Amino acid sequence: xxxxxILLLICxxxxxxxxxxxxxxxxxxxxxxxxxxxNILDLSLENPLKDFERLKKTxxxxxxxxxxxxxxxxxxxxRFALMNLRNFGMGKDSMEERIHGEIQYTVDTLEKSxxxxxxxQNMFHNAASNIICQVLFGKRFEYQDETMKxxxxxxxxxxxxxNGPWAMVIRSFTFQLTMYILDLHFAxxxxxxxxxxxxxxxxxxxxxxxxxxxxxxxxxxxxKDQASxxxxxxxxxxxxxxxxxxxxxxxxxxxxFHCTTKDTExxxxxxxxxxxxxxNLTSVLNEEGQWKFPNEFNPENFLNDQGEFVKPEAFMPFSxxxxxxxxxxxxxxxxxxxTVTLLRKFKFIWPEDAGEPDFxxxxxxxxxxxxxxxxxxxxxxxxxxNL
Numbered sequence: 001x002x003x004x005x006i007l008l009l010i011c012x013x014x015x016x017x018x019x020x021x022x023x024x025x026x027x028x029x030x031x032x033x034x035x036x037x038x039n040i041l042d043l044s045l046e047n048p049l050k051d052f053e054r055l056k057k058t059x060x061x062x063x064x065x066x067x068x069x070x071x072x073x074x075x076x077x078x079r080f081a082l083m084n085l086r087n088f089g090m091g092k093d094s095m096e097e098r099i100h101g102e103i104q105y106t107v108d109t110l111e112k113s114x115x116x117x118x119x120x121q122n123m124f125h126n127a128a129s130n131i132i133c134q135v136l137f138g139k140r141f142e143y144q145d146e147t148m149k150x151x152x153x154x155x156x157x158x159x160x161x162x163n164g165p166w167a168m169v170i171r172s173f174t175f176q177l178t179m180y181i182l183d184l185h186f187a188x189x190x191x192x193x194x195x196x197x198x199x200x201x202x203x204x205x206x207x208x209x210x211x212x213x214x215x216x217x218x219x220x221x222x223x224k225d226q227a228s229x230x231x232x233x234x235x236x237x238x239x240x241x242x243x244x245x246x247x248x249x250x251x252x253x254x255x256x257f258h259c260t261t262k263d264t265e266x267x268x269x270x271x272x273x274x275x276x277x278x279x280n281l282t283s284v285l286n287e288e289g290q291w292k293f294p295n296e297f298n299p300e301n302f303l304n305d306q307g308e309f310v311k312p313e314a315f316m317p318f319s320x321x322x323x324x325x326x327x328x329x330x331x332x333x334x335x336x337x338x339t340v341t342l343l344r345k346f347k348f349i350w351p352e353d354a355g356e357p358d359f360x361x362x363x364x365x366x367x368x369x370x371x372x373x374x375x376x377x378x379x380x381x382x383x384x385x386n387l
Contacts, residue, residue, distance in 0.1 A: 026268075026269055026270040027269065027270060027271075027272075028059070028060075028062045028266075028269040028271075029059045029060070030055070030059055031055065031058075031059075042055075048254070052254075052280055056280075056283075060267075061267060061283075062266055062267045062269055095131075095135075095329075095330060095333055096228065096229060096333065096337070098131055098134050098135075099131055099333060099334055099337050099338070100226055100337065100341075102127050102130050102131050102140065103127070103337060103338060103341050103342075105127065105130075105143070106123060106124075106127045106338070106342070107341070107342070107345060109123050109143070110123075110342070110345075110346055110376050111378075113376060114376055114377065114378060115375070115377075116375065117351040117353070117354070117373045117374070117375050118373060118374065118375075119371060119372070119373050119374075120197065120200065120372075120373075120374050121193075121197060121371060122143070123143070124193040124196045124197055125189065125190075125193040126143045126148065127193070127338075128189045128192040128193040128196070128334060129148070129189040129193075130148075131330075131334065132189055132330070190251070190366050190368075191251045191252060191331060191366060192330075192331050192334050192335060194249060194251045194366050194367070194368045194369070195245050195246055195249045195251055195331075195335060196245075196335065196338055196339070197368065197369050198245055198248060198249035198251075198361075198368075198369050199241075199242070199245035199249070199335075199339065200348055200374065201357065201359070201369050201372060202244075202245070202248070202297050202359075203241075203343075203348055204348050204349060204350040204357075204374060205350055205357050206297065209241060209299060210343065210347070210348065212237055213237060213238050213241055213339075213343050214343050214344070214347075214379070216235050216236075216237050216238055217235065217238060217340055217343055217344050218344070220234045220235055221340075221344060226341065227336070227337055227340040227341055227344070229333050229336060229337065231340070232336050235340070236303065236307060236308055236309035237299065237303070237307070237309075238336075238339070238340060239302070239309045239336075240299040240300075240301070240302035240303050240309055241299045241339075242335050242336060242339055243299075243301075243302045243311065243315060244297060244298065244299045244301055244302060245335070245339075246315075246317040246335070247285050247291075247301065247315060247317065248285075248297050248359075249317075249361075249367065249369075250281060250282055250285050250286075250317070250361075250367055251317070251366040251367050251368070252281070252317070252366055252367075253280065253281050253282045253367055254278060254279070254280065254281070255278070255279040255280075255281045255316075258276070258277040258278075258279065259274060259275065259276055259277065260272070260273055260274060260275045260277060261273065279316075281316065281317065284314050284316060285314065285315070285316075285317070287314055290312060290313075290314035291312065291314065297359075302315075318331070344379075345378065345379060346376045346377065346378060346379060347376065347377045347378075347379050348374055348375075348376055349374070349375040349376065349377065350374070350375075351373050351374065351375050354372065354373055357372065358370050358372075
């Protein structure tokens with residue numbers, strides 16, 4: 001028994017030495033590596049963001065954690081996924097039509113809720129989910145449909161596995177196209193609905209921002225039946241507000257994992273080709289010196305002195321590079337059309353009995369605002385064409 005324990009310890013020491021010997025020279029520092037498990041045990045499944053912040057304070061802005069690999073087939077499968085998604089209706093015009101069709105159901109829901117205090121969580125989540133369901137499954141579901149509820153629950157549970165610091169382990173054993181379907185549903189549902197929830201939370205509590213948006217929307221859309229994604233070019237303030245929604249929402253703080261394609265250097269450290277890179281978007285989207293107002297909600301972060309829309313390089317809510325979010329185009333279109341259409345028709349109000357708003361997000365599959373309630377009024381002062 002004693003001899004077995006000694007042998008086991010020798011094996012463990014041998015594996016640790018081997019792992020250390022394979023570590024490149026001048027590699028970034030990091031926590032001790034466990035045999036086989038790497039640094040998985042250093043990260044909390046509930047909220048790894050706190051662990052990454054702790055590691056940053058200990059090892060600096062660039063540090064190393066050892067997890068697993070993605071494999072090399074993702075490029076071909078991503079190209080295949082994009083080609084087929086376009087064939088199944090991800091083109092600009094067809095998607096605008098689908099989005100506007102779903103927005104009408106959201107408008108109907110809001111009209112039935114006028115004068116009442118209600119929770120918008122399910123409304124936004126079901127609307128965003130239905131749009132991507134039309135692409136993936138060729139149909140939409142009524143908001144109270146049991147199939148819809150089950151579907152959303154299944155995707156949510158799968159997204160808990162398919163996203164975050166544990167994803168690379170699962171992806172090593174899963175067909176990548178399946179993961180891209182999850183990615184697309186995730187981008188078109190969770191990230192979009194949570195960004196809208198965050199945005200309208202701020203709009204209710206920053207009424208001057210809401211009013212200025214509505215003024216610009218009324219001016220640009222005068223005489224038009226509905227907004228088009230092309231209208232964003234004539235709405236610099238609305239564009240700034242929507243981008244500020246995304247910045248403060250920071251819905252996927254650990255982004256999409258990347259891999260170095262060649263040997264490189266970063267902050268004086270040597271990063272070999274093939275190294276898995278986990279961007280921490282929280283640090284980028286709140287970086288001092290990159291933003292005029294990094295720690296508060298302020299659309300001026302995206303406006304220059306002439307009031308023109310500008311997008312700083314530090315703005316990357318969809319990540320960057322070849323692994324940029326597969327559903328970026330869909331999410332951007334949804335955010336613009338939902339925000340503009342709803343603000344054109346309704347005024348959103350923080351309920352009198354709701355107390356002080358809590359802007360602190362909850363970590364889950366994504367960062368999401370804490371549940372809240374809202375009230376709506378029709379903007380009777382504006383003659384809005386029927387949708």
